[in-house]
Amino acid sequence: xxxxxxxxxxxxxxxxxxxxxxxxxxxxxxxxxxxxxxxxxxxxxxxxxxxxxxxxxxxxxxxxxxxxxxxxxxxxxxxxxxxxxxxxxxxxxxxxxxxxxxxxxxxxxxxxxxxxxxxxxxxxxxxxxxxxxxxxxxxxxxxxxxxxxxxxxxxxxxxxxxxxxxxxxxxxxxxxxxxxxxxxxxxxxxxxxxxxxxxxxxxxxxxxxxxxxxxxxxxxxxxxxxxxxxxxxxxxxxxxxxxxxxxxxxxxxxxxxxxxxxxxxxxxxxxxxxxxxxxxxxxxxxxxxxxxxxxxxxxxxxxxxxxxxxxxxxx
Amino acid sequence: xxxxxxxxxxxxxxxxxxxxxxxxxxxxxxxxxxxxxxxxxxxxxxxxxxxxxxxxxxxxxxxxxxxxxxxxxxxxxxxxxxxxxxxxxxxxxxxxxxxxxxxxxxxxxxxxxxxxxxxxxxxxxxxxxxxxxxxxxxxxxxxxxxxxxxxxxxxxxxxxxxxxxxxxxxxxxxxxxxxxxxxxxxxxxxxxxxxxxxxxxxxxxxxxxxxxxxxxxxxxxxxxxxxxxxxxxxxxxxxxxxxxxxxxxxxxxxxxxxxxxxxxxxxxxxxxxxxxxxxxxxxxxxxxxxxxxxxxxxxxxxxxxxxxxxxxxxxxxxxxxxxxxxxxxxxxxxxxxxxxxx
Numbered sequence: 001x002x003x004x005x006x007x008x009x010x011x012x013x014x015x016x017x018x019x020x021x022x023x024x025x026x027x028x029x030x031x032x033x034x035x036x037x038x039x040x041x042x043x044x045x046x047x048x049x050x051x052x053x054x055x056x057x058x059x060x061x062x063x064x065x066x067x068x069x070x071x072x073x074x075x076x077x078x079x080x081x082x083x084x085x086x087x088x089x090x091x092x093x094x095x096x097x098x099x100x101x102x103x104x105x106x107x108x109x110x111x112x113x114x115x116x117x118x119x120x121x122x123x124x125x126x127x128x129x130x131x132x133x134x135x136x137x138x139x140x141x142x143x144x145x146x147x148x149x150x151x152x153x154x155x156x157x158x159x160x161x162x163x164x165x166x167x168x169x170x171x172x173x174x175x176x177x178x179x180x181x182x183x184x185x186x187x188x189x190x191x192x193x194x195x196x197x198x199x200x201x202x203x204x205x206x207x208x209x210x211x212x213x214x215x216x217x218x219x220x221x222x223x224x225x226x227x228x229x230x231x232x233x234x235x236x237x238x239x240x241x242x243x244x245x246x247x248x249x250x251x252x253x254x255x256x257x258x259x260x261x262x263x264x265x266x267x268x269x270x271x272x273x274x275x276x277x278x279x280x281x282x283x284x285x286x287x288x289x290x291x292x293x294x295x296x297x298x299x300x301x302x303x304x305x306x307x308x309x310x311x312x313x314x315x
Numbered sequence: 316x317x318x319x320x321x322x323x324x325x326x327x328x329x330x331x332x333x334x335x336x337x338x339x340x341x342x343x344x345x346x347x348x349x350x351x352x353x354x355x356x357x358x359x360x361x362x363x364x365x366x367x368x369x370x371x372x373x374x375x376x377x378x379x380x381x382x383x384x385x386x387x388x389x390x391x392x393x394x395x396x397x398x399x400x401x402x403x404x405x406x407x408x409x410x411x412x413x414x415x416x417x418x419x420x421x422x423x424x425x426x427x428x429x430x431x432x433x434x435x436x437x438x439x440x441x442x443x444x445x446x447x448x449x450x451x452x453x454x455x456x457x458x459x460x461x462x463x464x465x466x467x468x469x470x471x472x473x474x475x476x477x478x479x480x481x482x483x484x485x486x487x488x489x490x491x492x493x494x495x496x497x498x499x500x501x502x503x504x505x506x507x508x509x510x511x512x513x514x515x516x517x518x519x520x521x522x523x524x525x526x527x528x529x530x531x532x533x534x535x536x537x538x539x540x541x542x543x544x545x546x547x548x549x550x551x552x553x554x555x556x557x558x559x560x561x562x563x564x565x566x567x568x569x570x571x572x573x574x575x576x577x578x579x580x581x582x583x584x585x586x587x588x589x590x591x592x593x594x595x596x597x598x599x600x601x602x603x604x605x606x607x608x609x610x611x612x613x614x615x616x617x618x619x620x621x622x623x624x625x626x627x628x629x630x631x632x633x634x635x636x637x638x639x640x641x642x643x644x645x646x647x648x649x650x651x652x653x654x655x656x657x
Contacts, residue, residue, distance in 0.1 A: 035475075136349075137356045140632040142594020145612070149364045149628055152616045229481040233598050236483050237613050252487055259495045267491065270484050281479040 022213055029290040036286030042279025046272055050095025057089035061246045069258035069265075079262035081255050087265045094246035094269065098235070101162050102227035108166025109223050113173025114216065118204045120174065121181035132178070135171040143168040144230055148239060156239045165230050169223045180215040184208050214291040221284030225277050232273050248273050339647060346640045357632045358410075362403050365621050366393065376419055376619045392419075393621065406625065415626050420618040425626050429611060433630065436600070436607030440592045442523065443530035448585045450531065451538025456577075458539070459546035460569070471543070474536035482595050486529040486602040493525060526603045530595055534588040541584040545577035552576070579649040586642025593631050593638075 030036040059065050063085060070080040078087035120131040138146065143165075150164040151157075184190060190207050198206075234240035235249025243250055248269035255265035288297035373389035374381065381389075389395075394402050409416065415425035454474075458467040492498060549555060550573050558572045559565075597609035604610065608627050615623035 133349075133353070133356075136353050137360065140353060140357050140635045141628070142591075142597070142631060142635070144594050144597055145628055145631055148597075148612065148616055149361065149624070152624055153365055153619065153621075225479045229479065233481055233483055237598065237601050239616060252483070256487075256490075259491065263491060263495075266487060270487050274480055274484050274488075277479050277481060277484075278476050282475060285475060 023217060026214070026217060026287060026291050030283065030286040033286050033290060035282050035289070039279045039281070039283030039286055042275050043283060046095070046276040046279065047099065049092065049272070050099050053092030053095065057086075057092045059086040059089045061085065061090045061093040062244055069261040071262050072264060078264040078268055081251070081262075081265045082258050087251075087255075087262070087268060090246035090251060091248070091268050091272065094248050094251060095272065097241055097245075098228065098231055098247055098249070101158065101241075102165075102224060102231045104162045105165035105169065105227045105231070106220060106224040108163065109169025109173055109227075110216070110220055112166070112170040113219075114177050114209070114212070116170065117174040117177030118181045118208055118212075121178045122185050122200060122204050122208060131174070135174050138168065138171045141168070143226065144233055147230060147234060151234075151239055156234070156242060158241070161231070161234065161240060165227055165234075168230070169226065173219050173223065176215055176219055177212060180212050181208050184211045214288075217291065218284060218288045218297075221280060221287060225280040225284065228273070228277055228280070339644065342647060343640070343644055346643060350636045350640055354633060354636055357636075358407055358629060359403065361625055361628050361632070362406060365625055366395070366399075366402060366406075376621065410626070410629065416622040418620050418623055420615075420620045420623075425622050428623065429608060429626055429630070432606055432608045432611045435605065436596055436609060439523070439526055439530065439596055439600070439605065439607060440589065442527045443534065443592060444585070444589050446527065447531045447534040447588060448538055451535040452542045452581055452585075454535070455539040455542025455581075456546050456574075459543045459550065462547060467543075470539070474539045477532060478536040478540075480533065481598075482529060482533045483598040483602055485532050486525070486599050489525050489529055489532075490602065522603075522605070526599050526605050529599050529602070530592060533595060534591060537588055537591075538581065538584050542577065542581050545580040546573065549573040549576045579646045582649050583642055583646045586638060586645065589642075590635055590638050593634050 031040050064083060065086050066076060066080045066084050068080060068082055068084040070076065070084070072079045076086050076088065078091065081087050081090065116131050116135070120128040141149065146168040147161070147164040150167075151160055154160055185208060190203065193203055193207050231240055232247075232249035235247050236253050238250065238253065240249055241247040243254065251269040252266050252273075255262075259266055285297070291297075373386045373393060373395055376393075377385055377389055394405060397405075406416075413426070415429075417424050418428055454470055458470045461467045550569075552573075555568060555573050558568045563572075596607055597612060599605070600607045600609035601613050608630065612624065612627045612631075614620075615627060
């Protein structure tokens with residue numbers, strides 16, 4: 001707010017412009033709350049470890065360095081895995097790809113879902129119907145099953161995984177954004193701009209989209225969390241990132257057999273995934289609370305967390 | 316209070332609804348029709364993803380080292396030489412008449428492989444749904460009554476932390492705690508026979524404890540949050556305030572006046588969580604080697620067993636669509652002010 005006052009809007013009709021860098025205000029505001037502090041701290045911890053980890057790994061993550069399933073020792077602080085590779089080195093190297101792919105999938109889901117949601121709300125009529133029935137079709141698949149179906153025959157290549165998970169997010173985003181956009185499109189300033197004869201695409205991108213910042217930020221947080229849940233889940237059952245390169249999901253699976261000799265080979269990646277998702281979720285919660293107040297935040301998150309239709313009950 | 320004494324709201328509804336069906340009946344009809352259309356499109360999508368997508372399904376099944384003649388035989392078996400529309404119709408009409416084909420992995424009929432798994436999964440979903448709903452709703456109500464007291468804070472922060480934990484991570488931690496590293500009191504892997512179906516899961520309840528617990532841990536936070544918010548909203552409403560001012564006992568205010576209005580949103584969330592379980596069972600069954608459809612799907616994908624993949628995904632989607640309708644209707648019936656036609 002110390003920024004210089006923005007120039008007055010060109011037309012009085014485009015009144016409630018969004019404050020500049022509003023998203024930054026919300027983020028920093030959220031990070032100052034106890035929940036936000038805890039959440040962002042946990043996320044930063046894991047992200048830092050995943051991103052800088054590959055540079056600190058003591059051994060090449062694919063090299064067999066000792067006996068399989070060895071318990072922790074001074075040379076191998078987390079012991080060795082099922083094939084005798086250093087668990088710590090593999091943990092340090094096994095996160096960045098997951099993070100990158102989960103983020104990409106989240107972005108695809110947010111962009112597609114937002115475009116579909118705004119279009120449905122603003123265009124109304126049959127186009128709304130077509131978009132929302134398409135949403136219903138994709139929603140009929142559990143997200144993991146949808147992704148599994150797409151990779152089942154084509155094989156789990158990286159780009160296909162990202163696209164599949166991104167596509168499975170889009171309908172959930174579209175529902176939430178459509179509901180929020182319906183509210184905005186009824187407001188006077190949108191009606192006023194429409195009367196001037198501006199193209200619909202301009203109304204959608206210039207007037208409606210900037211007013212959806214809060215639901216978009218909450219959606220981004222939630223979808224990133226679910227991206228990580230689904231990506232690690234797919235990798236866990238062997239249809240995500242492919243071995244032998246380490247990734248936290250598959251590490252849990254392949255080392256389950258040596259749980260009794262070296263539990264750390266399973267516990268370490270499992271804890272990292274857990275800390276990451278819990279941190280992200282807590283921070284998203286803080287964002288919603290700061291931007292909306294506690295009660296509306298509870299509602300938005302409850303609705304957005306649902307995996308399917310919350311019926312539009314005819315009043 | 317005086318509601319029973321005034322039949323007024325009924326009368327206009329009866330006259331108004333004369334030619335038209337009751338709103339709930341109408342809702343059921345329209346939703347069912349829409350659901351069937353959705354299901355049709357879903358079936359086309361499933362078929363397209365498994366059999367029509369670029370990349371030959373026959374080579375995908377057999378691997379790239381397969382001989383040309385083996386690939387041709389597989390193409391004939393899958394009907395890949397026919398036009399896509401004919402292939403789809405052959406498959407879809409077969410499913411409608413109960414002819415599901417045979418597994419590519421072992422040549423057995425698909426229904427014989429998937430049928431017993433369906434039953435096993437249903438046991439898992441119903442148990443987890445029931446326990447999760449009771450636990451989540453109970454805790455949510457408790458937290459709402461104790462709003463902003465320590466118990467509420469502990470429960471709210473605790474459930475927030477558990478929300479969105481991946482189900483397979485929860486399952487792995489349960490295995491570590493209860494059946495391998497720390498304790499050895501519960502089986503971590505289900506020894507049930509998947510194909511013979513000789514042993515039913517309820518005959519050995521011990522096998523069910525950890526899979527059900529993993530699913531319950533994942534769904535309770537959502538139900539808790541919704542029930543807490545709904546109860547708080549109801550407790551703050553004017554009519555509850557009125558009942559309280561009339562001198563009714565707190566218990567009566569809660570049970571008779573506040574709760575009925577918190578039921579509808581909770582019914583919806585419970586429905587949503589049953590839907591969630593349709594996907595959640597995949598990973599949990601895989602962890603515990605539990606012979607349900609989820610584990611069946613994973614092994615079918617590993618074997619590229621197209622007939623099994625198609626059928627299992629279709630079953631999961633059908634469950635999803637049907638549950639959605641049931642949830643919407645139940646939520647509508649649980650909303651007192653919307654039951655009557657206007």
